[in-house]
Amino acid sequence: xxxxxxxxxxxxxxxxxxxxxxxxxxxxxxxxxxxxxxxxxxxxxxxxxxxxxxxxxxxxxxxxxxxxxxxxxxxxxxxxxxxxxxxxxxxxxxxxxxxxxxxxxxxxxxxxxxxxxxxxxxxxxxxxxxxxxxxxxxxxxxxxxxxxxxxxxxxxxxxxxxxxxxxxxxxxxxxxxxxxxxxxxxxxxxxxxxxxxxxxxxxxxxxxxxxxxxxxxxxxxxxxx
Amino acid sequence: xxxxxxxxxxxxxxxxxxxxxxxxxxxxxxxxxxxxxxxxxxxxxxxxxxxxxxxxxxxxxxxxxxxxxxxxxxxxxxxxxxxxxxxxxxxxxxxxxxxxxxxxxxxxxxxxxxxxxxxxxxxxxxxxxxxxxxxxxxxxxxxxxxxxxxxxxxxxxxxxxxxxxxxxxxxxxxxxxxxxxxxxxxxxxxxxxxxxxxxxxxxxxxxxxxxxxxxxxxxxxxxxxxxxxxxxxxxxxxxxxxxxxxxxx
Numbered sequence: 001x002x003x004x005x006x007x008x009x010x011x012x013x014x015x016x017x018x019x020x021x022x023x024x025x026x027x028x029x030x031x032x033x034x035x036x037x038x039x040x041x042x043x044x045x046x047x048x049x050x051x052x053x054x055x056x057x058x059x060x061x062x063x064x065x066x067x068x069x070x071x072x073x074x075x076x077x078x079x080x081x082x083x084x085x086x087x088x089x090x091x092x093x094x095x096x097x098x099x100x101x102x103x104x105x106x107x108x109x110x111x112x113x114x115x116x117x118x119x120x121x122x123x124x125x126x127x128x129x130x131x132x133x134x135x136x137x138x139x140x141x142x143x144x145x146x147x148x149x150x151x152x153x154x155x156x157x158x159x160x161x162x163x164x165x166x167x168x169x170x171x172x173x174x175x176x177x178x179x180x181x182x183x184x185x186x187x188x189x190x191x192x193x194x195x196x197x198x199x200x201x202x203x204x205x206x207x208x209x210x211x212x213x214x215x216x217x218x219x220x221x222x223x224x225x
Numbered sequence: 226x227x228x229x230x231x232x233x234x235x236x237x238x239x240x241x242x243x244x245x246x247x248x249x250x251x252x253x254x255x256x257x258x259x260x261x262x263x264x265x266x267x268x269x270x271x272x273x274x275x276x277x278x279x280x281x282x283x284x285x286x287x288x289x290x291x292x293x294x295x296x297x298x299x300x301x302x303x304x305x306x307x308x309x310x311x312x313x314x315x316x317x318x319x320x321x322x323x324x325x326x327x328x329x330x331x332x333x334x335x336x337x338x339x340x341x342x343x344x345x346x347x348x349x350x351x352x353x354x355x356x357x358x359x360x361x362x363x364x365x366x367x368x369x370x371x372x373x374x375x376x377x378x379x380x381x382x383x384x385x386x387x388x389x390x391x392x393x394x395x396x397x398x399x400x401x402x403x404x405x406x407x408x409x410x411x412x413x414x415x416x417x418x419x420x421x422x423x424x425x426x427x428x429x430x431x432x433x434x435x436x437x438x439x440x441x442x443x444x445x446x447x448x449x450x451x452x453x454x455x456x457x458x459x460x461x462x463x464x465x466x467x468x469x470x471x472x473x474x
């Protein structure tokens with residue numbers, strides 16, 4: 001049995017929430033690891049993940065509140081990291097291979113998110129609106145319309161915030177059909193800037209109080225619409 | 226003669242210390258002249274509402290004034306508490322004038338406390354815990370799904386999300402507090418009050434020499450690491466306790 005299977009058991013969730021009863025801010029990183037990401041792109045993505053972990057960790061409140069899960073889609077869909085607070089998060093080093101089963105990956109991410117919310121409620125842990133953060137350089141090679149519908153329904157119900165980022169070569173038109181919010185295009189391989197932005201945003205969300213109007217940091221450093 | 230003792234404290238959260246912004250909680254405690262009734266109001270101004278602190282201050286003042294008049298006119302505690310909420314909204318609307326009402330967003334909890342019953346009315350995530358014959362009951366506004374969302378006095382959904390109830394006596398004590406204290410005071414899973422948290426606080430209020438609002442010892446407790454390490458929000462707590470004298474056993 002792997003460490004991750006142990007950590008995902010409900011009993012140990014209860015222990016984790018008893019030890020750290022801080023409100024949780026769940027964030028699923030939904031990352032394209034298909035063959036086209038090989039080389040410089042996957043290296044830059046891995047570096048971005050490390051920058052994210054380091055930057056959130058520097059914030060004593062956010063590292064206890066922001067929970068990250070990593071789901072990749074390259075050939076197959078893989079849950080590389082189950083939900084863990086950033087304090088307990090080891091950024092993975094991802095490889096790239098295979099097709100782009102984005103539709104299935106979105107469904108897996110949404111399933112995990114719903115299960116996580118259920119666990120929060122069962123353990124009486126307050127939580128913030130979760131984020132799903134999709135990064136891709138291609139287009140789905142599987143059926144994606146049902147997944148897109150789920151994203152739209154969940155946004156409509158205020159159940160999550162779904163962000164999509166296209167790396168050079170991404171099918172921005174399809175991304176625009178999946179995400180309700182306008183997808184952003186990554187400038188070059190500015191993954192580190194992208195993940196620092198995500199860190200700053202999550203730090204802001206995880207310290208927000210009722211009535212706060214969240215104004216996310218500007219995306220100019222890494223994105224164009 | 227038996228009487229109510231009231232103590233209250235309010236501490237600005239670390240988040241405000243960091244930002245250099247003022248705290249946005251407000252409270253007011255009023256023991257009526259005949260000492261039969263005590264009225265407590267606590268309001269928590271919305272984080273980024275520019276005038277949330279003013280909204281909270283206006284709300285507690287208007288709420289207590291309105292409840293005093295209602296009680297004097299013979300209104301039962303629950304009616305007085307509900308009237309207080311309505312009056313607070315009217316007062317905040319007046320304070321806002323031509324500015325957006327949302328800039329003055331605030332929660333509000335009002336308790337009208339008598340020995341025989343307590344009327345509690347709440348909008349938002351502030352809360353009221355009533356100790357009646359040793360049992361604790363909690364009244365709080367309708368909660369949203371997310372921890373950084375609540376319904377304010379100034380929200381369109383005010384009337385749908387407000388909550389009010391009567392707790393029958395004999396009333397031993399009442400605690401009214403802003404959501405900064407909820408993590409400590411209420412069980413997160415069930416929402417029920419933590420008895421071990423409240424018992425010593427009510428005992429402390431009961432044994433207070435004089436009513437103190439703010440009370441120095443309570444201020445120190447709210448500023449202590451035990452409280453501060455659980456929240457970076459403003460924390461306000463008002464306590465009312467019945468002190469029976471020898472004459473009434």
